[in-house]
Amino acid sequence: MELKFSQEDLEFKKEVRQFFENKLPADIKDRCERxxxxxxxxxxxxxxxxxxxxxxxPNWPVDEGGTGWSLTQxxxxxxxxxxxxxxxxxxxxxNMIGPVLIKYGTEAQxxxxxxxxxxxxxxxxxxxxxxxxxxxxxxxxxxxxKDGNDYVINxxxxxxxxxxxxxxxxxxxxxxxxxxxxxxxxFLLIDMNTPGIEVKPIIxxxxxHTLNEVFFTDVRVPIENLVGEENSGWTYAKSLLExxxxxxxxxxxxxxxxxxxxxxxxxxxxxxxxxxxxxxFRRKLTAVEIDLMALEYSELRFLAKQMDGGQLGxxxxxxxxxxxxxxxxxxxxxxxSLGMYALPFDADARADESDYLxxxxxxxxxxxxxxxxxxxxxxxxxxxxxQKNVISRxxxxx
Amino acid sequence: xxxxxxxxxxxxKDVVDRFVADNYSAEQRATLANTELGHSxxxxxxxxxxxxxxxPFAEALGGMEGSAVDVALVMESFGKGxxxxxxxPTVILxxxxxxxxxxxxxxxxxxxxxxxxKMKAAFGYxxxxxxxxxxxxxxxxxxxxxxxxxxxxxxxxxxxPSANKIIVSARTSGTPRSKxxxxxxxxxxxxxxxxRLNTRTADGQGASDLLLENVQIDxxxxxxxxxxxxxxxxxxLQAAISAVSAEAVGAMEATNEITREYLKIRQQFGTALSNxxxxxxxxxxxxxxxxxxxxxxxxLAMRLRDSDNDNNNDSHIGDEDTLPAQxxxxxxxxxxxAATFIGENxxxxxxGIGMTNEYVIGHYYKRLMMIDILFGDQDYHSRQYEQLIxx
Ligand SMILES: Cc1cc2nc3c(=O)[nH]c(=O)nc-3n(C[C@H](O)[C@H](O)[C@H](O)COP(=O)(O)OP(=O)(O)OC[C@H]3O[C@@H](n4cnc5c(N)ncnc54)[C@H](O)[C@@H]3O)c2cc1C
Numbered sequence: 001m002e003l004k005f006s007q008e009d010l011e012f013k014k015e016v017r018q019f020f021e022n023k024l025p026a027d028i029k030d031r032c033e034r035x036x037x038x039x040x041x042x043x044x045x046x047x048x049x050x051x052x053x054x055x056x057x058p059n060w061p062v063d064e065g066g067t068g069w070s071l072t073q074x075x076x077x078x079x080x081x082x083x084x085x086x087x088x089x090x091x092x093x094x095n096m097i098g099p100v101l102i103k104y105g106t107e108a109q110x111x112x113x114x115x116x117x118x119x120x121x122x123x124x125x126x127x128x129x130x131x132x133x134x135x136x137x138x139x140x141x142x143x144x145x146k147d148g149n150d151y152v153i154n155x156x157x158x159x160x161x162x163x164x165x166x167x168x169x170x171x172x173x174x175x176x177x178x179x180x181x182x183x184x185x186x187f188l189l190i191d192m193n194t195p196g197i198e199v200k201p202i203i204x205x206x207x208x209h210t211l212n213e214v215f216f217t218d219v220r221v222p223i224e225n226l227v228g229e230e231n232s233g234w235t236y237a238k239s240l241l242e243x244x245x246x247x248x249x250x251x252x253x254x255x256x257x258x259x260x261x262x263x264x265x266x267x268x269x270x271x272x273x274x275x276x277x278x279x280x281f282r283r284k285l286t287a288v289e290i291d292l293m294a295l296e297y298s299e300l301r302f303l304a305k306q307m308d309g310g311q312l313g314x315x316x317x318x319x320x321x322x323x324x325x326x327x328x329x330x331x332x333x334x335x336x337s338l339g340m341y342a343l344p345f346d347a348d349a350r351a352d353e354s355d356y357l358x359x360x361x362x363x364x365x366x367x368x369x370x371x372x373x374x375x376x377x378x379x380x381x382x383x384x385x386x387q388k389n390v391i392s393r394x395x396x397x398x
Numbered sequence: 399x400x401x402x403x404x405x406x407x408x409x410x411k412d413v414v415d416r417f418v419a420d421n422y423s424a425e426q427r428a429t430l431a432n433t434e435l436g437h438s439x440x441x442x443x444x445x446x447x448x449x450x451x452x453x454p455f456a457e458a459l460g461g462m463e464g465s466a467v468d469v470a471l472v473m474e475s476f477g478k479g480x481x482x483x484x485x486x487p488t489v490i491l492x493x494x495x496x497x498x499x500x501x502x503x504x505x506x507x508x509x510x511x512x513x514x515x516k517m518k519a520a521f522g523y524x525x526x527x528x529x530x531x532x533x534x535x536x537x538x539x540x541x542x543x544x545x546x547x548x549x550x551x552x553x554x555x556x557x558x559p560s561a562n563k564i565i566v567s568a569r570t571s572g573t574p575r576s577k578x579x580x581x582x583x584x585x586x587x588x589x590x591x592x593x594r595l596n597t598r599t600a601d602g603q604g605a606s607d608l609l610l611e612n613v614q615i616d617x618x619x620x621x622x623x624x625x626x627x628x629x630x631x632x633x634x635l636q637a638a639i640s641a642v643s644a645e646a647v648g649a650m651e652a653t654n655e656i657t658r659e660y661l662k663i664r665q666q667f668g669t670a671l672s673n674x675x676x677x678x679x680x681x682x683x684x685x686x687x688x689x690x691x692x693x694x695x696x697x698l699a700m701r702l703r704d705s706d707n708d709n710n711n712d713s714h715i716g717d718e719d720t721l722p723a724q725x726x727x728x729x730x731x732x733x734x735x736a737a738t739f740i741g742e743n744x745x746x747x748x749x750g751i752g753m754t755n756e757y758v759i760g761h762y763y764k765r766l767m768m769i770d771i772l773f774g775d776q777d778y779h780s781r782q783y784e785q786l787i788x789x
Contacts, residue, residue, distance in 0.1 A: 132665070133666075136666040139667075139668075202756070203754065203755040203756065204754060205764070207755060211750075211753070269526065269527035271529070272527075278777075280780070336771075336777075339530065339771075340529065341526075341553070342771055343554055343605060344597045344605050345599060354597045355595035358607075359553075360553070372764075375742070375745050375752075379746070379750065383749065384746070385676055385677070388676070
């Protein structure tokens, strides 16, 4: 057992830290630190800086544009990125569809899409969920029927994050209505500019527009946009969900929230004292800090297990479950830290229209946006209830 | 011992329930919340016509002589529909303070207008450093001529934007957090030297910060005796906590009903969500939270009613050794805990639809979350409670 960075790791850490210090634009850092939605322009600007540095896709193979970092180096990078308040790359391209194409895509698909994912010229969205198919994703109904060289798509997706910006969607469709539900699903790449696609906004609790409904009416998608084999889409989709789950603990991000919470509590007055000295507040802060520490050591332990070639079972689900709860507790404590100034909320989207930004402490701006959106942490990527089902099913099987 | 409503109370409840059913569907509420005022002047007039704006005031002043129990039953109905009008700030806080502290002239003019629906009012007692402590007053009032000059910053004045008058606390003597030396003033929010910053709270209601810079106040606008306002402030906040607790009970009950109905309708894995045992258990817990909350809310309302009528604690079942202040703190803690649990779980059990602004459940969640913070959060009131026991 060993829990020390090597000399090279420490050098690497310095290099990474310096990169963020020098290259992360201040306007982007500010929004990220506040937990506000990052507009597309900022997101792309930042991802292109990462690309220029060669650091856009640490998880890809070196040949495809990956960094060749060790797991420890990837861990260091994630820590430093979050500590610097750098927005993580949009996951749909680089973390989700990229690895699927690398593993299952045709040569032509890889050549066409991977470079544009790396340099962020193409914005992707994830078309999985449907009105009738959320937790029970495999029941999805959006239909694809072969007609000549195309699939013709009819149906609806929902909760499609950032579809309003997207150039491409990776999408699950039903190609065999008669097969067992997991076995009639195919995985398609769809150009969002194809006629017959309509994107309608859904406004969230945070009053922002990140969610959408996407309607398909006789949308023609060339057969060459099928990933892997027809009716095997569920396998690819699951490989991607597992990827999503193991990254969703967001330890590094929670550590940054904790830093911010302490900063704010150290300026927030409570009579002639500071909130950070209030024993009730401190006890809650400490409790979540300790839980976060356990989460982090678990992440390290599970990473090490993978490095040694071990197979993971319920661990990713445990990380998702614990990690999402810790995120929500931290965001709630940020709200609590504001006292009565937690009440005003005109949402970032409308803030300019009222005196909201002129009221209360400067750091209050963004905390409620982040808190409300953060309620989804226990829903996306498999809800907490579903994670518990997965975990207990795996345990009972043993 | 009796937890039943009287016949008059049942009638009052029916009338208010009907108003809410007719005027506060999710769509109607959303439309109202999106107007510039954020609530309805015509509803306000309806409240006046129904006598709701006169409910807690003495008959001698033209009021209905209603008790904390009567107010609670109105508020519970309001909670079911997430009513947006400034009832607590105007009637319970400002109205309550004027009726306990006001001189004849102030009561006649201000309460008359409030009861007639011609005046909305608010109470500014928080400051940026005060967090939830109403004795933490740094805003100063210095004598000038026959009146006073006010300087300071009152924060998050609930329904400040629509208020015609705002009662503010300011220090005429004593150290910053002393209960002695706090005075109340009737402020015209458009007076010279007042900057009113307006915004909305997360549940769609109005809130203001008031920056006071050499604001001149006439001697006539001192409310009550100079430096002696604290007990009345505490009493008004107790009444407001009782009212908002009843509102929370109504809102929680509605939240639970909506959630259970959704679980019965929503199908996943070939069956209704209501068939999954983990969700059944959650709804059972949510139900039990409301029951505990209702008990506290009703007991507090009776406690406050009876302590208004006579000061003999010994006669109060379940409360023999405690002060109204203690029951108030306990109620706020218990209801804050329930509101948080129910609000968060109602969103969780709805899945994606619960995360949208259009669907109603998110609005219940936000109101419940605000109620947890309003007038002091669980930490604050737990400390208040402890202090009353252990000093
Ligand atoms: C902010 C946000 C962003 C999203 N982005 C995307 C995206 O980009 N692309 C995409 O495809 N999807 C996206 N989603 C959808 C997300 O994956 C679904 O919301 C999620 O899968 C849950 O499905 P549902 O909303 O239909 O809830 P439901 O499945 O209807 O669940 C409702 C409740 O029932 C519980 N439940 C369901 N089944 C069981 C069971 N068997 N046992 C016990 N409890 C159960 C759930 O845990 C939940 O509490 C997003 C959702 C949100 C909120």
